[in-house]
Amino acid sequence: MFCMGAIILEAQDLSLAPDEVGALLEVATQLGKKGWNRNMQLCNDTILPTEPDADNKVVCNCSFPGGACHVVAIYLKRQDLDGTLPKAIEKLPHLKHLDLWANYLSGKIPSEWANTKLEYLSIGVNNLAGKIPSYLGRITTLSYLNIQNNMFSGTVPPELGGLVNLENLDLWANYLSGNIPSEWANTKLEILSIGVNHLTGKIPSYLGNITTLRALTLSANNLTGELPPALINLTGLKELRLSSNNFTGRIPDFIQSWKQLDTLEIQAGGFTGPIPSSISLLTNLTDLKISNLLGDGSEFPNLESIAGIKYLLLSNCNLSGNFPIELTRMAQLKIL
Ligand SMILES: *[C@@H]1O[C@H](CO)[C@@H](O)[C@H](O)[C@H]1NC(C)=O
Ligand SMILES: *[C@@H]1O[C@H](CO)[C@@H](O)[C@H](O)[C@H]1NC(C)=O
Ligand SMILES: *[C@@H]1O[C@H](CO)[C@@H](O)[C@H](O)[C@H]1NC(C)=O
Ligand SMILES: *[C@@H]1O[C@H](CO)[C@@H](O)[C@H](O)[C@H]1NC(C)=O
Ligand SMILES: *[C@@H]1O[C@H](CO)[C@@H](O)[C@H](O)[C@H]1NC(C)=O
Ligand SMILES: *[C@@H]1O[C@H](CO)[C@@H](O)[C@H](O)[C@H]1NC(C)=O
Ligand SMILES: *[C@@H]1O[C@H](CO)[C@@H](O)[C@H](O)[C@H]1NC(C)=O
Numbered sequence: 156m157f158c159m160g161a162i163i164l165e166a167q168d169l170s171l172a173p174d175e176v177g178a179l180l181e182v183a184t185q186l187g188k189k190g191w192n193r194n195m196q197l198c199n200d201t202i203l204p205t206e207p208d209a210d211n212k213v214v215c216n217c218s219f220p221g222g223a224c225h226v227v228a229i230y231l232k233r234q235d236l237d238g239t240l241p242k243a244i245e246k247l248p249h250l251k252h253l254d255l256w257a258n259y260l261s262g263k264i265p266s267e268w269a270n271t272k273l274e275y276l277s278i279g280v281n282n283l284a285g286k287i288p289s290y291l292g293r294i295t296t297l298s299y300l301n302i303q304n305n306m307f308s309g310t311v312p313p314e315l316g317g318l319v320n321l322e323n324l325d326l327w328a329n330y331l332s333g334n335i336p337s338e339w340a341n342t343k344l345e346i347l348s349i350g351v352n353h354l355t356g357k358i359p360s361y362l363g364n365i366t367t368l369r370a371l372t373l374s375a376n377n378l379t380g381e382l383p384p385a386l387i388n389l390t391g392l393k394e395l396r397l398s399s400n401n402f403t404g405r406i407p408d409f410i411q412s413w414k415q416l417d418t419l420e421i422q423a424g425g426f427t428g429p430i431p432s433s434i435s436l437l438t439n440l441t442d443l444k445i446s447n448l449l450g451d452g453s454e455f456p457n458l459e460s461i462a463g464i465k466y467l468l469l470s471n472c473n474l475s476g477n478f479p480i481e482l483t484r485m486a487q488l489k490i491l
Contacts, residue, residue, distance in 0.1 A: 170196075170198075170224060171197060171198060171215060171223070171224050171225070171226065172223045172224065172225060174246070175224075175225060175226055175246070175247060176193055176197065177246075178226075178243050178244075178246035178247050179191070179197055179213070179226060179229075179247070180192070180193065181241070181243035181246070182229070182241040182243045182244055182247070184238075185238050185239055185240070185241035185242065185243055186231065186236045186238045186239070186241050186255070186258075186260070187236045187237045187238030188231065188234065188236055188238070197213055197215075198213055198214070198215035198217075198224060198226070199212045199213050199214065200212060200213075200214045200215070201214065201215055201216060201217050201218075201224075202214065203216065203227050203228055203251065203252070204228075206275070207228075207230045207232070207252060207254045207275070207277070208230075209230055210230060210231070210232040210233050210234070211230065211231060211232070211234060212228070212229075212230045213226060213228070213229055213230075214226070214227050214228035214229075214230075214252070215227060216249065225247070225248070225249035226247045226249060226250055227249050227250060227251050227252070228250070228251060228252035228253070228254075228275075229244075229247075229250065229252070229253050229254070230252070230254045231254070231255055231258070232254055232255070232256040232257055232258075233256070233257045233258070234258060235258065235259065236255065236258035236259065236260055237258070237259040237260070237261075238260060239260060239261060239262040239265075240255070240260060240262060240263070240264055240265055240268075240278065240283070241265075242265035242266075242267040242268070243267075244267075244268065244271060245265075245267040245268065245270050245271060247271075248272070249272075250271060250272070250273060251272065251273060251274045251275065251296075252273070252274065252275040252276075253273055253275070253276050253277070253278075254275065254276075254277040255277065255278050255281065256277050256278075256279050256280055256301075257279070257280040257281070258280075258281055259281065259282055260278070260281040260282065260283060261281070261282040261283060261284070262283065262284070262285075263283070263284070263285040263288070264278075264283070264285075264287070264288050264291060266288065266290055268290070268291070268294065269290035269291070269293040269294065270293075271294055272294075272296045273294050273296060273297055274296050274297060274298050274299070274320075275297075275298065275299045276294070276297060276299065276300050276301070277299070277300075277301040278301070278302055278305070279301040279302055279303040279304055279305070279325065280303065280304040280305075281304075281305055282305065282306065283302070283305040283306065283307065284305065284306040284307065284308070285307065285308070285309075286307065286308065286309035286310075286312070287302065287307050287309070287311060287312055287315070287326075287331070288312065289312040289313075289314040290314075291312070291314070291315060291318075292312060292314025292315050292316070292317040292318060293314075293317070294318070295317065295318060295319060295320060296320060297318050297320060297321055298320045298321060298322045298323070299321075299322065299323045300315075300318070300321060300323070300324050300325070301323070301324075301325040302325065302326055302329070303325045303326065303327035303328055303329070303348070304327065304328045304329075305328075305329055306329065306330060307326075307329040307330065307331060308329070308330040308331065308332070309331065309332065309333075310331065310332060310333030310334075310336075311326065311331055311333065311335070311336050311349070311354075312336070313336045313337070313338040314338075315336065315338075315339070316336060316338030316339045316340070316341065316342060317338075318342060319341060319342065319343070320343070321342050321343070321344060322343060322344060322345045322346065322367075323344070323345060323346040324344060324346070324347050324348070324349075325346070325348045326348065326349045326352065327348045327349065327350050327351055327352075327372065328350070328351040328352070329351075329352055330352065330353060331349070331352040331353065331354060332352070332353040332354065332355065333354065333355065333356075334354065334355060334356035334357075334359075335349065335354060335356065335358065335359055335362075335373075335378075337359050337361060339361075339362075339365070340361040340364055340365070342365060343365075343367045344365050344367060344368055345367050345368060345369045345370070346368075346369060346370045347365075347368065347370070347371050347372070348370070348371075348372040349372065349373060349376070350372045350373060350374040350375050350376065350396060351374065351375040351376075352375075352376055353376065353377060354373075354376040354377065354378060355376070355377045355378065355379070356378065356379065356380075357378065357379060357380035357381075357383070358373065358378060358380065358382060358383055358386070359383070360383040360384075360385040361385070362383070362385070362386065362389075363383060363384075363385025363386045363387065363388045363389060364385070364388070365389075366388055366389065366390065366391060367391065368389050368391065368392055369391055369392060369393045369394070369415075370392075370393060370394035370395075371389070371392065371394070371395050371396070372394070372395075372396040373396065373397055373400065374396045374397060374398040374399055374400070374420065375398065375399040375400070376399075376400055377400065377401055378397075378400040378401065378402060379400075379401045379402065379403065379425075380402065380403060380404075381402065381403055381404035381407075382397075382402065382404070382406075382407055384407070384409065386409070387409040387412045388412075389412075389413060390412055390413065390414065390415070391415055392413045392415060392416055393415050393416060393417050393418065393439075394416070394417065394418040395413065395416060395418065395419050395420070396418070396420040397420065397421050397424045398420045398421060398422040398423055398424055398444070398446075399422065399423050399424070400423075400424050400425055401425045402424050402425040402426055403425060403426070403427070404426065404427065405426060405427055405428070405429070405431070406421060406426050406430065406431055406445075406448075407431065408431045408433045409433075410431060410433060410434065410437065411431075411433035411434075411436040411437065413437065414436075414437070414438075414439065415439055416437050416439060416440060417439050417440060417441045417442065418440075418441065418442040419437070419440060419442070419443050419444070419445075420442070420444045421444070421445050421446075422444050422445065422446040422447065422468070422470075423446055423447040424447075425449070426448055426449070427448065427449050427450040427451060428448040428449065428450050428451040428452055428453045428472065428473055429448070429451055429452060429453030429454070430445060430448065430453040430456045430469075430472065432454075432456065432457070434456050434458075435456065435457050435458060435459070435460050435461065436460070437461065438460055438461055438462070439461075439463065440461050440463070440464050441463050441464055441465045441466065442464075442465065442466040443458075443461075443464060443466070443467050443468070443469075444466070444467075444468040445468070445469050445470075445472060446468065446469070446470040446471050446472060447470075447471045447472070448471075448472045448473065450473075451473070452472075452473040452474065452475045453472060453473065453474055453475070454474070454475060454476040455469075455474050455475075455476050455477070455478060455479050455482070456469075457479065457481075458479070458481060458482065459479075459481045465487065466487045467482065467487070467488050467489070468488075468489040469489070470489055
């Protein structure tokens with residue numbers, strides 16, 4: 156009896172507020188997570204990492220007044236969970252990180268989530284469907300939102316533009332349609348990925364005002380029109396992916412303002428030749444992929460000045476002139 160008491164006492168030293176134990180077990184039930192029970196130590200850690208650093212971990216903060224612990228992060232990546240998104244996280248008021256990456260979760264995003272104070276939310280690589288709900292736009296604490304590789308359809312809700320702290324938004328590989336919303340102008344996005352969807356319409360000019368952007372991925376949609384001149388102002392851009400779209404016009408000369416660019420992908424973008432000679436001013440390029448530039452031919456671009464280029468693909472581009480010797484030093488070179 157004494158031993159039993161001692162064990163329970165020790166467990167309580169790091170123990171959760173009792174209502175959060177109940178909430179955590181509800182979360183487990185909704186997710187289809189087996190193995191947790193009321194009598195075990197459910198907190199693995201008391202230090203909240205800046206990004207998830209484990210696949211299977213619950214982090215609790217035990218520095219609250221009164222000594223009670225509260226759940227601040229749940230990481231359950233690649234755990235074969237086949238339930239639904241847990242509406243019970245609403246009962247964990249201190250939860251900041253939720254990472255359910257790569258499970259078999261299905262259903263919709265629960266409306267209860269609108270009341271959370273999440274900062275990091277990853278539900279990518281699951282079987283989630285339905286519309287991206289507008290109430291996600293109410294979780295204004297979010298800085299990271301990843302819903303890639305699901306089956307979300309419908310339009311991207313303009314309300315996501317209300318996520319004023321959002322830095323990283325990943326909607327890659329869903330069935331989203333409609334235009335790129337025009338309401339993201341006031342965000343501080345650094346990484347925006349909406350590739351592999353069914354988006355139509357033009358690239359909105361206001362994207363040029365989001366000067367925090369470092370990576371922009373629009374590949375594999377049905378986007379049309381020319382690249383808006385306002386994009387000249389994205390001087391911090393490091394990665395730009397525009398492949399597999401229906402753009403028109405030329406690749407503009409102003410690409411030279413993207414001095415930090417290391418990755419440029421414009422395969423089958425719909426653009427017309429030639430390759431602008433100003434590409435030689437993008438001295439930080441490591442990956443350059445251009446294919447299917449329609450129409451007018453180009454001289455082989457002079458890439459002598461781009462010392463660090465590692466991957467070059469120039470295929471089906473109607474290139475003329477002499478094959479430049481310096482191209483032979485590329486690690487991976489494809490010119491078809
Ligand atoms: C966290 O605790 C659970 C339950 O005891 C355990 O299954 C899991 O492996 C632990 N995770 C880590 C990263 O220690
Ligand atoms: C834990 O909570 C306390 C009180 O709210 C806060 O001051 C502290 O920064 C938190 N620690 C972590 C690692 O989140
Ligand atoms: C683009 O539009 C065409 C014609 O409407 C359609 O056949 C095609 O599937 C669309 N592609 C994408 C990636 O949405
Ligand atoms: C581009 O648009 C044409 C019709 O204007 C369509 O047939 C084609 O599938 C589109 N291309 C892509 C890559 O979606
Ligand atoms: C780039 O930004 C400057 C300063 O905000 C602005 O005056 C200019 O019109 C912008 N350029 C384009 C092409 O939109
Ligand atoms: C290029 O990359 C280097 C090293 O990563 C960096 O210091 C520099 O600021 C970048 N930009 C330009 C224009 O060289
Ligand atoms: C290739 O470019 C030349 C002009 O440089 C043009 O005359 C020719 O029609 C182009 N070929 C194709 C297949 O577009």
